[in-house]
Amino acid sequence: MLNPHKAGTPAKTTPVVVSTWDHGLAANQAAWKVLTDGGYSLDAVEAGVRVTEADPEVRTVGLGGYPDASGEVTLDACIMTEAMDCGSVAFLRDIKHPISVARAVMEHTPHVMLVGSGAQEFALSRGFSKENLLTAESYADWQRWRAQGERPKDINIENHDTIGMLALDNAGRLCGACTTSGAAYKLHGRVGDSPIIGAGLYVDGAVGGAVATGMGELMMKTLGCFLVVELMRQGASPGQACKGAVLRIAEKLGDYAAFQVGFVALNCQGESAAYCIQPGFSYARQDQRGAVLYQSEALLGEAI
Ligand code: SD4
Numbered sequence: 287m288l289n290p291h292k293a294g295t296p297a298k299t300t301p302v303v304v305s306t307w308d309h310g311l312a313a314n315q316a317a318w319k320v321l322t323d324g325g326y327s328l329d330a331v332e333a334g335v336r337v338t339e340a341d342p343e344v345r346t347v348g349l350g351g352y353p354d355a356s357g358e359v360t361l362d363a364c365i366m367t368e369a370m371d372c373g374s375v376a377f378l379r380d381i382k383h384p385i386s387v388a389r390a391v392m393e394h395t396p397h398v399m400l401v402g403s404g405a406q407e408f409a410l411s412r413g414f415s416k417e418n419l420l421t422a423e424s425y426a427d428w429q430r431w432r433a434q435g436e437r438p439k440d441i442n443i444e445n446h447d448t449i450g451m452l453a454l455d456n457a458g459r460l461c462g463a464c465t466t467s468g469a470a471y472k473l474h475g476r477v478g479d480s481p482i483i484g485a486g487l488y489v490d491g492a493v494g495g496a497v498a499t500g501m502g503e504l505m506m507k508t509l510g511c512f513l514v515v516e517l518m519r520q521g522a523s524p525g526q527a528c529k530g531a532v533l534r535i536a537e538k539l540g541d542y543a544a545f546q547v548g549f550v551a552l553n554c555q556g557e558s559a560a561y562c563i564q565p566g567f568s569y570a571r572q573d574q575r576g577a578v579l580y581q582s583e584a585l586l587g588e589a590i
Contacts, residue, residue, distance in 0.1 A: 300458065302573040303330060304550055304558045305451035306499045309344050310570030311577055313337045317453050318572045327453040328367050328389075331463035335363075335385050338449040339465055342421050346447035349382050350421040351467025353428050356474040359419040362481040363388045363465035364399075368491025374399040376481040380416040381409045385465045388481070398483065419467075431471050448480050450487060450497025452552040460554055462487045462495045469502065478502025484512035493519045494553035496528070500562070501545040504535050514551050524551035525559030525583070532561050532585050548582055561585070 301321035303314045317334030321327065339348030346352060353359045363384035364374035373392025376399065378384050387409045391400050400408050410416070448466035455461075464487040466480040479485035479502035486502065488511035489495035496514035498505045505511065510531045517527035528549040536542045548562035550569045560569045560582035567582040 300556050301327070301330075301453065301455050302552065302556045302558070302571065303334065303451065303453040304552050304569060304571045305334065306449055306497060306548065306550055306569055307447050308568050308570070308579060309338050309341070309447065309449060310451070310568075311579060312341075313449055313451060314570050314572040314577060317451060321453060321455055324456060326457075327455040327459050327461040328365070330453040330455065331451045331461050332365065332385055332389055334451050334453070335449045335463045335465050336383055339383050339385060342423075344447065344449075345424060345427075346470070347449050347466055348384070349419050350424055351419060352424050352470035353420055354468075354472045354474050354476065357420070357425070357428055358474065359424070359467055360474075361419075361466070362468055362478055362486075363463070364481045364483055364487050365389050365392060365461070365463045366483060366487055366489040366495070367392075367461050368459040368489060370489075370491070372398055372483050374481040374483060375405040375409075376401040376477040377475060378402070378405045378409070380419060381406060381414050382417055382419060383414070385463050387412070387414060388463075399481065401477070428471065448486070448499040450480075450499055450550060452489070452495040452497055452550065452558075454552060454554065454556055458554065460489055460491055460495050460552065462489045462497055464497050479505035479510070482506060484509045486511060488512045488515045490515050490519065492554065494524065494551060496531075496549055496551040498547065498549050499567070500547035504539055504542065504545055504547050507539060508534050510535065510547070510549060514549050518551065518553055523559065524553050524557050525561060527551050528559055528561035529583070532563055535563070536585060543586060
């Protein structure tokens, strides 16, 4: 399953789904079922990332996610279609599936983004229910963190396991989704890149899409996913485009080496690749040939 080599993928393979990190394998399976049933890639990415949102063992997304500094789990998510429709929620509390709320924002409001209590009220009005997302394990970890006092910015590499997913269906429609509990022990009220269209996710149905994971502030400063898609529009392969966005970060942001950032891109031909700052970022791909976990190439060293 684990492919230690670079992610080289053949062209013209549909359907296909790719997503961030090892937990992308399980999420891809749910998406794959939708895709192989002839479904829409929008339904596929929603179904896929809901698996991760519902898994309390994944401590960086949805239920069981690490809380913020004040001990509250606050969630960010967004979704985007091949037709540039998009929806987003940020600083959402007590709702297990922020991706579905983001989709509801897209489909049932004239807006792109709702945040905080407004997002929660909207979710409740659409039939979502409130539940406690802070598991005993995440609470215990937060208590331990708090007992240590304020730490320096060492949330850079650990605990960055947002699920971002891109899928291309049999009709050639490419959609994406991104959902996270954000950086562990972030300041209360902090919103990262994951719900920001262009930062944590971007899709152009004629070109391809990109999702990001890692320290969100770096993607927000460079609008990383938008850049990846624009580079593909100019002719870059997914791998070249992801590398281009990481190089932009390295060129512009002096402290980049202290952080992890990873991009995954999928173009409309079904080719995918990833690139990151630190070694250790994986991404999962599923197509007719099966499920594969790839190790991303990294700016600061060879993939392990
Ligand atoms: C954030 N990008 O809130 C998210 C966290 C994360 O993979 O990716 N992790 O900054």
